[in-house]
Amino acid sequence: MTRQSGFASFKAAGALALLAPLSLAVVPGVAMAQAGDPAVQTIEGLNAGLIATMKAQGGQSARARVIGPVVDRAFDIPAMARLSVGPPWTTFSPLEQASVIAAFRAMTVAQYAANFDSYSGEKLSLVGGVETRGTDKLVRTQLTGPGTNESLNYRLRENGGQWRIIDVFYRNAISQIATRRSDFAGVIAKGGAGALVAHLNRLAANPK
Template sequence: MFGKIILSCLLIISFSFGMSKDEIKSEMSNKIDKVLIILKDSKLNKDKKTEEIITIMNSLFDYTLMSRLSLGRTWSEINDKQKNDFVKLFTQKLKNSYVDKLNLYTDELVEILGTEQPKTNRIVLKTQLVGKEDKYNIDYKFYEKNSDNWLIYDVNLLGVSIIQTYRQQFAGFLKDKTFEDLMANLTTIQNNTK
């Protein structure tokens, strides 16, 4: 069940280009539809599906902000090179976890329920992954990076924040280990997924 929910995160792999506030619902709906078509295409292998999905979704996520939020206060304690290196590894970690879930797709649908604006610079796009037996809520959290340019910085799956989950994991790891140990661990994980 949770694997199928994580699959929906494939809909948000990206770099930082963003969209306007008025485009969020329609653009996400359009991109989700394109991703579902790719996932249903039995002529494409997993690698090709991954490549095409990343191409479609390459403009929605702010991985730098996600990296900073997931690392917590340690972010302010490291230098610019360490920050850049961490962003690269963390981005790859997220992408690898999404790609690993590709083979779990079994013809689910994604419904766009609407948007909420809890703050002037925050918008939540509420969606549901609809399976044959259950529905799972997935909230995409956008922030306004600059004048009417909105990017995703977190996703809630069943009420659980992806970024908060990583932040807790990293904080636990760093209690008795160094930032260099964390980077080595992330590098090992990345090398083992190649």
């Protein structure tokens, strides 16, 4: 990854860490799932896809082609878009919701393609067991390599028989959904769904 800017999204999330961070600290009574938990399979597939993206040759567009299908398998993009928008989601028309989901996906793919942009022997490893909290599961991973040591932790929820990611936590506590909801709130207040789609498209075009 780019040593100085490869984790731009981590830095952006850190700047908003005080805006409703969600702790991933282990709490008493949390059920620990078995190693064969289906949520682990989702994360293992994502990890393999991220490594393949780092190794891809041909620039941003080539990396986007690699990570795009991985994002579709691992992430519940419609749920993440809805959770990132929050209460205003119910005021969007079905067409507006579909447009936001498509733009949210494009942004997600572009950001992963930009942030995981080179390979220098990095590894993504599962850390600890899977935690079950209500209807959700938490899976922790660690990205290590030359000059890199980052926690990437995921909240997953079952949808249609598949466990997919609905939130990503940076450095154990910074919720991507909470950060994005804060980012999106002002945009939506000023221009509704149309302004949000334009905002997401700008983020996709300039993902770092």
